[in-house]
Amino acid sequence: MKKYIQDFDVVENKRLNQEFVVLTLQHPYQLPEMFPGQFVEVKVENGPNTFLRRPISIHDVDREKQQIKLLVQEIGEGTQLMGQLQPGDKLNLVYPLGNQFQISPNDKVLLIGGGCGIAPLLFLGRHLLENGITPRFLLGARSKDGLIELDEFKKLGEVYTTTEDGSEGTKGFVIHHPIMKTQTPDYDQICTCGPEPMMRVVAKYAKNHNIKCQVSLENHMACGIGACLCCVTDTIEGHKCTCTDGPVFDSTYLKW
Amino acid sequence: MTASGTFGYGEEYMDFYDINCLGGIVVKGTTLHHREGNPYPRMAETGRGMLNAVGLQNKGVHYFAKEIYPRIKDFGTNILVNVSGSTIEDYVETAAAIQELDNIPGIELNISCPNVKEGGMAFGTSCPSAVAVVEAVRKVYNKHLMVKLSPNVTNIAEIALAVEQAGADSLSLINTLLGMAIDAETKRPLLSTITGGLSGPAIKPVALRMVWQVTQVVKIPIVGMGGIMNAEDAIEFMLAGASAVQIGTANFVDPMVGSNVIDGIKEYLERKGMNSAKELVGGMITD
Ligand SMILES: Cc1cc2nc3c(=O)[nH]c(=O)nc-3n(C[C@H](O)[C@H](O)[C@H](O)COP(=O)(O)OP(=O)(O)OC[C@H]3O[C@@H](n4cnc5c(N)ncnc54)[C@H](O)[C@@H]3O)c2cc1C
Ligand SMILES: Cc1cc2nc3c(=O)[nH]c(=O)nc-3n(C[C@H](O)[C@H](O)[C@H](O)COP(=O)(O)O)c2cc1C
Ligand code: FES
Numbered sequence: 001m002k003k004y005i006q007d008f009d010v011v012e013n014k015r016l017n018q019e020f021v022v023l024t025l026q027h028p029y030q031l032p033e034m035f036p037g038q039f040v041e042v043k044v045e046n047g048p049n050t051f052l053r054r055p056i057s058i059h060d061v062d063r064e065k066q067q068i069k070l071l072v073q074e075i076g077e078g079t080q081l082m083g084q085l086q087p088g089d090k091l092n093l094v095y096p097l098g099n100q101f102q103i104s105p106n107d108k109v110l111l112i113g114g115g116c117g118i119a120p121l122l123f124l125g126r127h128l129l130e131n132g133i134t135p136r137f138l139l140g141a142r143s144k145d146g147l148i149e150l151d152e153f154k155k156l157g158e159v160y161t162t163t164e165d166g167s168e169g170t171k172g173f174v175i176h177h178p179i180m181k182t183q184t185p186d187y188d189q190i191c192t193c194g195p196e197p198m199m200r201v202v203a204k205y206a207k208n209h210n211i212k213c214q215v216s217l218e219n220h221m222a223c224g225i226g227a228c229l230c231c232v233t234d235t236i237e238g239h240k241c242t243c244t245d246g247p248v249f250d251s252t253y254l255k256w
Numbered sequence: 257m258t259a260s261g262t263f264g265y266g267e268e269y270m271d272f273y274d275i276n277c278l279g280g281i282v283v284k285g286t287t288l289h290h291r292e293g294n295p296y297p298r299m300a301e302t303g304r305g306m307l308n309a310v311g312l313q314n315k316g317v318h319y320f321a322k323e324i325y326p327r328i329k330d331f332g333t334n335i336l337v338n339v340s341g342s343t344i345e346d347y348v349e350t351a352a353a354i355q356e357l358d359n360i361p362g363i364e365l366n367i368s369c370p371n372v373k374e375g376g377m378a379f380g381t382s383c384p385s386a387v388a389v390v391e392a393v394r395k396v397y398n399k400h401l402m403v404k405l406s407p408n409v410t411n412i413a414e415i416a417l418a419v420e421q422a423g424a425d426s427l428s429l430i431n432t433l434l435g436m437a438i439d440a441e442t443k444r445p446l447l448s449t450i451t452g453g454l455s456g457p458a459i460k461p462v463a464l465r466m467v468w469q470v471t472q473v474v475k476i477p478i479v480g481m482g483g484i485m486n487a488e489d490a491i492e493f494m495l496a497g498a499s500a501v502q503i504g505t506a507n508f509v510d511p512m513v514g515s516n517v518i519d520g521i522k523e524y525l526e527r528k529g530m531n532s533a534k535e536l537v538g539g540m541i542t543d
Binding site (some may be wrong): 043 | 298456508511
């Protein structure tokens with residue numbers, strides 16, 4: 001897929017809570033084709049300690065408005081600077097990067113997200129719906145406040161939630177939700193993105209139930225385009241780049 | 257030129273600009289046999305730079321010749337192969353295999369990789385071993401032999417001179433500086449290998465100093481690198497005595513940097529009323 005380097009205009013910065021913002025970025029020309037699971041490499045300006053670009057998933061795409069959305073969790077200097085962007089600011093992106101979630105027409109899909117890992121699932125859900133598949137979402141967070149963008153997800157399909165403190169949905173981790181407890185799951189495909197321990201548990205569950213499971217990894221990256229070999233993950237075929245062979249992998253392909 | 261390990265095989269950057277405008281591309285470190293490289297994590301961002309510990313992951317020279325060379329051999333720029341090894345025999349055999357590839361005008365002998373357990377940098381940090389590997393490769397390789405020097409030495413001029421006498425056609429410097437990083441919260445190293453190679457703007461002053469020191473003692477051309485982010489940086493290296501430059505880590509931040517540096521140098525030459533970049537070489541004014 002052809003990659004681009006382009007300046008986008010920040011048109012909105014919507015703060016969801018203390019940690020999360022959604023940035024809406026607009027481009028003057030028509031956007032290239034993008035797929036769920038792909039990401040952008042953001043250049044963070046004016047950060048004394050931010051040197052490399054930051055990889056961020058494509059959260060949503062509105063082709064008519066020529067806009068893309070990024071969901072950013074502020075965890076360090078680079079993401080904090082992104083969180084401060086205001087309409088009128090510019091943001092330089094290298095995109096679209098990486099592979100995509102693979103879905104076949106008759107799949108019954110459960111999308112499982114935690115933390116900022118819910119980012120690619122909104123775009124994926126929209127894509128599934130456009131292709132005649134009604135997605136279901138299982139989203140986990142520490143507490144109620146961390147369950148973000150629920151209204152957006154609810155527009156696309158059914159949403160189940162878990163919180164560690166029980167302030168909303170089932171108490172516990174995603175794996176404790178009743179939908180993960182049934183002996184005969186009514187879905188045959190899981191797509192998951194979130195903290196690695198969560199994805200490992202989900203992958204193990206999927207394996208035990210003979211369900212196909214795709215996981216989206218967040219390895220540290222330098223180039224994002226396959227040039228530096230810094231972002232590798234261990235697979236049954238040796239080291240593979242998360243930025244070009246991934247970030248989405250079939251969980252059985254990984255050495256987990 | 258673009259620096260080894262930072263520009264893939266050039267293909268990764270073709271969407272961004274016409275890579276044929278470059279003076280050359282030095283492709284990834286290539287060894288005799290397949291290498292998986294070091295475990296993840298292999299990189300850590302540091303102030304104005306980064307540490308890497310890739311460890312020469314590559315599929316070996318025969319795979320390169322069979323699978324990759326046909327894809328890149330007709331690029332309209334010079335493709336140099338960065339050659340690495342654990343033993344002198346490895347280097348010789350790899351160089352000999354590349355000698356057979358018509359469209360590869362030269363190799364860059366990497367005697368300075370800090371990220372492999374045996375060989376690599378060990379060759380480039382003492383005069384006798386550097387001389388031994390360069391002499392051995394020179395015997396089997398009759399195209400352009402560029403030797404890449406390690407900055408992790410006490411006296412780089414001494415090694416440069418020894419390598420020149422051993423038959424190198426040009427020198428490139430610097431490779432990465434040995435460094436490390438620790439996460440204070442978790443008390444753990446940020447790299448799987450604990451130590452790794454530092455690159456990017458943070459190393460530029462060291463690199464400039466070394467290029468200048470080396471140009472004082474050798475006659476063969478010097479290719480300077482270390483932290484070049486823009487045309488001004490590149491010009492500084494040429495003023496210090498480099499005949500050409502390589503750009504490494506900057507490609508990650510700005511995939512268009514290669515073409516931007518070329519345009520910037522042209523603009524500088526015009527502004528200063530100079531006819532050719534050659535006039536810049538060694539042009540630092542000290543009086
Ligand atoms: C494919 C991919 C998609 C991602 N999608 C999103 C997203 O949609 N929303 C979001 O908020 N975050 C996402 N991340 C994580 C995001 O890249 C990091 O949170 C961010 O780079 C941290 O930068 P910082 O300067 O704030 O933090 P610092 O900790 O100061 O960063 C220091 C260095 O470590 C790297 N780093 C730190 N944490 C991570 C991490 N989790 N993953 C990768 N690199 C990291 C940084 O890039 C930087 O080089 C994604 C990561 C990947 C690999
Ligand atoms: C990720 C990465 C991989 C590298 N791999 C190689 C390599 O295989 N062989 C080599 O001689 N140098 C390698 N280098 C060193 C660079 O070619 C260059 O010498 C160094 O990074 C300094 O230049 P810079 O500051 O412009 O990056 C690598 C550097 C980086 C950052
Ligand atoms: S980040 Fe450079 S190869 Fe993946």
